[in-house]
Amino acid sequence: MTEQKPNPGYTATDQMVISAAREIKDHDIVYVGVGLPMQAGLLAKNMHAPNATIIIENGIVRANLFPIPMATDTLGSQAFADQLSGLFYVMCLGQAGHISTGFLGAGQVDRFGNVNDTCVGDYRKPIHRWPGSGGGNDIMSFCHRTIIILEQDKRRFLEKVDFNTCPGYFDGKPGRREDVGLPPNTGPTAVITDLGLYGFEDREMVLKSVHAGVGVTLEKVKAETSWDLKVAPDLKDTVPPTAEELRAYRERIVAVRAAFGPPPGR
């Protein structure tokens, strides 16, 4: 697992998005947010999950394919959908338990799967501000499975998040979600980063595999984690992208995104 493969023909980001796409099963009802979640959702639909239904916050419900959009709501993501409604409607679908899978980006995530999309430091005097919940809190509150995707870095992988925008399992004690009024059988089930894949056992994040194909080691993962990380006894190397997955990702996602150009202000 610690073997270095300097030129595997794909990057850690490729692995992250492709691993995320694998989490989507055919016929899943998937709520996707902007950025990496949208990339993963559309990649899955282009490969092994053609019958997945994609739900987008502004009121878009569609089982048919569409080109990856620059933002969540574009003429392309709207046009020829199965249903166009509004935010209230699609969130009611979630609240009533009809959305199987949620995909969420994160500014910070912690040991018990709580996600911060709000601020670094104190809320009243933040060191850094993100745009806030958007639909993130709603997704994490409602979906049967929520998958969190982010680039891993010690400052973003914390024992406890600075601000709990989207509660996971709080302090990890049993029943916390139900106690505060969150629906049963919901919460984060996986975390996918550019270093490894994680699941949850007894509400605590557990490392399942490392992206050994791009040279990631367990030591590297631990170095980018701020708590004493629980590691699965049968820790594996992440299954590398197949040629077919890489081709779909590059043709359908990377190439289309490149055509947008870089956003201003970056």
Next chain:
Amino acid sequence: MSKLMTMKDAVSQFVKSGDTVFISGAQHGAPNAAVAEIARQKIDRLTVITVLVGTNLLIGEGLTDRLITGYMMLDERRSYALQRARALNKFPIIEESSHFGIAMMLYAGYMGIPFMPTRCLVGSDMMKYNGDNLKTIKDPFGGGQVGVVKAVVPDVGIIHVQRCDAEGNAQKWGTLGVDHEGVNASKKVIVTTEKVVDADVIRRDPNRTIIPAFRVSAVVEQPFGAYPGHLAGCYDDPPRAFFAAMLGGQKAYEDYLNDVVYGVKDWNGYLDKLKAANGPDYFDKLKPKISRPSEPIFSGY
């Protein structure tokens, strides 16, 4: 009775200093022309409730006392509008929720009830810092803890639509964000429309009416009233418009302010400037490349 009027008159008559204003168009078809007119008339002390749209001008010009939102560019180091508001000592109080939280606050207003129970937001730190609007109560029917969000009844709601008749029967299609809840919650409603159509056009497809005439105070015909956003069936975003509105720095802010507020008499002046700068076919090029009509539906008896 026709409610057709100019943007200037609609805004000056129906948006007042101190009002709570709902701005529609969460990412789709925001009433940008109307927002520019509010800035031009410097209507201040506003409480703005919205999802995601470009309210930068209302913040940067120091017109917003309070912002109720679930998602905004709130990093002061990156948002020139916030920096400017801070410099003017007009930094808004920000009351944060989630998208669904905002939708439900408006939905409760639309229903005429004081609050709405929900399963989102509970346990989050938004509850801690926005306790005036978000709380947890005990389900009176024995179901344990439940979140509640407080109703918002905006003094005025502003929506931009594809078509509307002179009396105010307004029809919008494409994604509706929180438009339906927001305008129907509002006491007064300003409709800005790409096109004013005969009532007959509305009445041959009445399911599409998002708010009926008797709830509408003013109708303004304003082509490209949601530019530089997109509007289903009408026009696409110019490249990068969405991000520029969120992330643009001082120059982007000042250029836009000058383009739409101080450098022109009204929105049509801005459109003329765009055509002069980019060619007379500029707006034709923003039309959807693939555009297909829906199957007609039949009404009658």
